[in-house]
Every structure is written in C-alpha cells, then in structure tokens.
Amino acid sequence: xxxxxxxxxxxxxxxxxxxxxxxxxxxxxxxxxxxxxxxxxxxxxxxxxxxxxxxxxxxxxxxxxxxxxxxxxxxxxxxxxxxxxxxxxxxxxxxxxxxxxxxxxxxxxxxxxxxxxxxxxxxxxxxxxxxxxxxxxxxxxxxxxxxxxxxxxxxxxxxxxxxxxxxxxxxxxxxxxxxxxxxxxxxxxxxxxxxxxxxxxxxxxxxxxxxxxxxxxxxxxxxxxxxxxxxxxxxxxxxxxxxxxxxxxxxxxxxxxxxxxxxxxxxxxxxxxxxxxxxxxxxxxxxxxxxxxxxxxxxxxxxxxxxxxxxxxxxxxxxxxxxxxxxxxxxxxxxxxxxxxxxxxxxxxxxxxxxxxxxxxxxxxxxxxxxxxxxxxxxxxxxxxxxxxxxxxxxxxxx
Numbered sequence: 001x002x003x004x005x006x007x008x009x010x011x012x013x014x015x016x017x018x019x020x021x022x023x024x025x026x027x028x029x030x031x032x033x034x035x036x037x038x039x040x041x042x043x044x045x046x047x048x049x050x051x052x053x054x055x056x057x058x059x060x061x062x063x064x065x066x067x068x069x070x071x072x073x074x075x076x077x078x079x080x081x082x083x084x085x086x087x088x089x090x091x092x093x094x095x096x097x098x099x100x101x102x103x104x105x106x107x108x109x110x111x112x113x114x115x116x117x118x119x120x121x122x123x124x125x126x127x128x129x130x131x132x133x134x135x136x137x138x139x140x141x142x143x144x145x146x147x148x149x150x151x152x153x154x155x156x157x158x159x160x161x162x163x164x165x166x167x168x169x170x171x172x173x174x175x176x177x178x179x180x181x182x183x184x185x186x187x188x189x190x191x192x193x194x195x196x197x198x199x200x201x202x203x204x205x206x207x208x209x210x211x212x213x214x215x216x217x218x219x220x221x222x223x224x225x226x227x228x229x230x231x232x233x234x235x236x237x238x239x240x241x242x243x244x245x246x247x248x249x250x251x252x253x254x255x256x257x258x259x260x261x262x263x264x265x266x267x268x269x270x271x272x273x274x275x276x277x278x279x280x281x282x283x284x285x286x287x288x289x290x291x292x293x294x295x296x297x298x299x300x301x302x303x304x305x306x307x308x309x310x311x312x313x314x315x316x317x318x319x320x321x322x323x324x325x326x327x328x329x330x331x332x333x334x335x336x337x338x339x340x341x342x343x344x345x346x347x348x349x350x351x352x353x354x355x356x357x358x359x360x361x362x363x364x365x366x367x368x369x370x371x372x373x374x375x376x377x378x379x380x381x382x383x384x385x386x387x388x389x390x391x392x393x394x395x396x397x398x399x
Contacts, residue, residue: 006037007107009215010076012063012097013083014040015048017173018112021204022080022211027054032212041072043085050173063093070100078108078215090143098154106159110214111151113163113224115200115352116141120344121261127350129165129224148224160221162214166207167200167228167352168345171372172379174204177242180342181385184242188337190253192260192346195236199345200352202228203372206365210354213363225357232351233369245377245386255338257347263338264347 009026013019023040026032041061042048051058061072063083073079079101083093094111101109118126119134119141126134133145148163155161170177183189210227214220236252243250338344357363367375380386 006035007077007215008075009036009038009078009080010041010073011038012041012061012079012081013043014058015042015051016082016084017169017175018204018207019080019082020050020173021171022082022208023051023054023056025205025208025212027056036078036215039076043083043089063096064089066096066099069096070103073097073100073106074104076104076106078110079106080211080215081109081111087139087143091146094147094150098150098159101159102154102157108215108221109151109154109159109161110211111147111161111163113148113151113165114141114144115165115167115226117145117148117165118350120264121347122350124350127353129226129356152222155222162221163224164207164210164214164357165224165226165352166202167348168202169204169207170201171204171376174376176201176341177376177380178385180239180242181246181380183340183342184239184246184250185248187250188340189239189250189342190255190338191236191239192255192343193257194254195239195252195346196234197346197349198232198351199235199238200228200348200350201233201238203365203367203375205367205375206372209366210357210361210363213357213361217361220360223360225361225363226352226354227357227363228352228354229369229372230354230358230365231369235346237369241373245380247387255343257349260338260343260347264344267339 011019011022014023019040023038026036026038039057039059040051041059042051043062044060045052048058059072062068079097081094081097083090085093098109115122115126116138117133118131119137122134123131125131133148134141137145151161151163168176180189206229207227210225214225239250239252354363354365377386377389381388
C-alpha cells in the first residue's frame with residue numbers, strides 16, 4: 001500500500017493570535033490534522049505558552065537573519081505568514097522570507113494583509129478588492145501596503161502567492177474583544193451614528209478557515225481577498241451581545257460620525273504640533289550641551305554648527321527667531337474621549353465583502369455570528385472576564 005506524502009507547512013508568527021489558532025486547528029481538528037505536516041516558527045519562547053502545551057514541532061526563527069530563514073524554510077511546500085511586529089521586522093522579515101522562498105521554489109505562500117491599506121475612512125468602492133489602496137492611511141496601513149507590493153512581486157517572480165485581508169479579528173484570545181469588554185464595564189463605549197455600520201469583525205476561526213481554503217486552492221493566486229463574516233453585523237449588535245454577557249444594564253450614548261472625524265483631525269493636528277515641539281527641543285542649546293558627552297552626537301553637533309555658520313547672517317537670524325518662539329501647549333478639553341479604536345473604527349461605512357473568497361477559494365465561514373459569539377462568551381467566562389453561566393475550568397475550543 002502506497003503512503004501519501006503530506007504537504008509540509010511552515011507557519012511564521014505561530015505564537016501570535018492568528019498563528020496559534022491555525023496551529024490548534026491543524027492539531028485538534030480531525031478534518032485537518034492528517035492532511036498536512038506543519039512546524040510552528042516563533043520569534044521567541046516568551047509568548048509561546050499557548051503552543052508549548054502541545055506536542056508539536058516548535059522552532060525559533062529570526063526572520064531578520066536571511067541565512068537562518070533560508071535554512072529553516074528548506075523542505076517546506078507551503079508558507080503561511082502570520083507575523084506582526086515593528087516596521088523593521090515586518091518589512092525586512094518579509095523581504096528575507098520572499099527571497100528564501102524564491103530560492104527554494106516554495107509551492108504556495110499565504111500572507112495576512114489588512115484592510116488598513118484602504119485608510120480609516122475608506123471610500124465606498126473598497127467594498128471590493130479591486131479598489132486601489134487609499135494613499136491617506138495610518139502608519140500600519142502604510143506598512144501593510146508596502147508588504148502587499150512585496151507579495152505581488154514575489155508572485156510575479158514565480159512563487160504562487162496570495163493575500164488574505166481581514167479587518168478586525170474577534171473570537172477567543174482577541175485583544176479587541178478584551179478591550180471592548182473592559183470599556184463597556186467602565187461605561188466608555190458610545191455608538192457612532194447609532195451603531196449602524198458593519199463591524200467587519202471576523203471570528204478568528206473563520207479567518208483560519210480562509211487560510212486553509214487558500215492552501216487547498218489550485219486557482220486564484222496572485223490576488224487579494226477580503227476575509228469577513230458572510231453577513232455584516234452592526235456595532236450596535238456587537239456591543240449589545242457583549243453587554244448581555246456582562247449581565248449589566250447599559251444605556252448607550254450617541255455621537256455623530258462627523259464629530260468623531262473632527263476629533264480625529266484635531267488629534268492628528270496635536271500630534272503634528274508635538275513633533276514640531278520635540279524638534280525645537282532637540283536643537284536647543286541646553287539639550288545639545290547635555291548630550292555632547294556622546295562622541296557620535298558631538299560630531300554631528302559640530303558639523304551642524306559649521307553648516308549654520310556658513311549660512312548668510314540674514315538666514316541665521318531667521319532660523320534663530322523661529323526656534324525662539326514659545327512652545328504652545330493646547331488646553332485640555334473637557335469632552336468625552338472619542339479617540340480610541342472602538343470608537344474610531346465605527347466611522348467605517350464600508351462592509352468589506354468576502355464574496356470573492358467564497359466564490360474563488362470556496363471559503364465557507366465555519367461559524368455564523370451567533371455561534372461565534374457563543375465561543376467568545378465561553379472563553380470570556382473561562383478567562384473570568386464575564387460572569388460564568390457554564391461549568392468553570394474548561395478551556396473552550398472549536399469542535
């Protein structure tokens with residue numbers, strides 16, 4: 001009897017929220033556990049407790065070390081990138097991964113992107129993936145857009161690559177869920193435009209289902225796919241579900257979308273003013289004298305002085321006047337906070353439809369909204385974040 005060779009999957013960023021959920025599915029779910037061999041690659045063991053309890057292959061990998069990446073990915077058929085981190089890790093780590101996969105001729109690469117490439121207030125056309133990325137976006141959106149370009153370039157160079165694009169991610173272990181529960185308990189949540197816009201929150205187990213559908217697909221490579229729930233859920237419904245789990249009475253205050261947008265604009269202005277003030281501090285004589293004991297800074301400071309003395313007297317005086325202006329500290333406003341993510345995320349009027357993934361990749365969400373919230377509630381009870389209505393001490397999981 002001939003044995004079937006299982007494809008080997010390298011899961012990068014396996015100790016993170018999504019990576020851990022993917023590993024657990026491949027280990028616990030009988031539908032998938034015999035279909036692949038996999039290795040969970042992690043940056044360090046400090047955040048690996050969730051995976052370390054399982055008898056799986058767990059390896060440390062520094063994605064910023066190209067020789068190590070090349071050696072580690074050798075022999076793997078598929079690579080799934082769930083990594084997150086600072087800009088250096090996300091960009092250089094992906095560059096090294098792409099370079100290694102090209103050299104190794106990896107068969108399939110699935111990368112987790114983000115709808116952040118369409119900005120915080122995306123246009124209506126971004127309901128579908130063929131919309132161009134929005135040039136006005138957050139720093140995180142800029143990083144994810146740059147990553148997407150690397151992935152599409154890799155596909156063009158011969159490694160079949162695909163970008164799965166979620167927005168907010170919910171379910172067990174979700175930081176967004178924990179934040180929402182904490183802010184509801186503190187009375188800090190308000191509804192934007194009566195909470196009528198779609199949350200775009202995809203349950204982590206549905207995102208894992210999309211990853212597996214992508215790995216199984218023979219078509220649709222070289223493209224971006226939204227991963228979302230099959231039907232939109234409003235912010236009002238989402239928060240009401242969590243209030244019911246908390247077992248509290250909660251009267252939602254309301255705010256208009258325009259008011260939140262104005263607050264976001266003011267916040268960006270204050271941030272810009274803060275940067276200008278920091279620049280003024282950096283070039284002040286007191287600051288320069290304090291750090292002149294550092295050889296590297298002293299050399300730069302001496303060079304700057306020589307450059308300044310070479311300017312015309314008129315230009316020197318103009319620069320001195322600008323730096324002598326007092327730093328203005330804006331007065332604190334006695335208004336309700338509207339700048340945290342669970343408020344600003346509500347301004348998004350677009351539901352990012354997963355229809356393309358459902359049609360092309362045969363993505364079928366594992367859980368509908370009700371079942372997804374049931375698994376979330378069981379986990380919150382297990383974590384002692386909401387009152388328990390079931391037997392304590394049993395960790396929830398998708399069966």
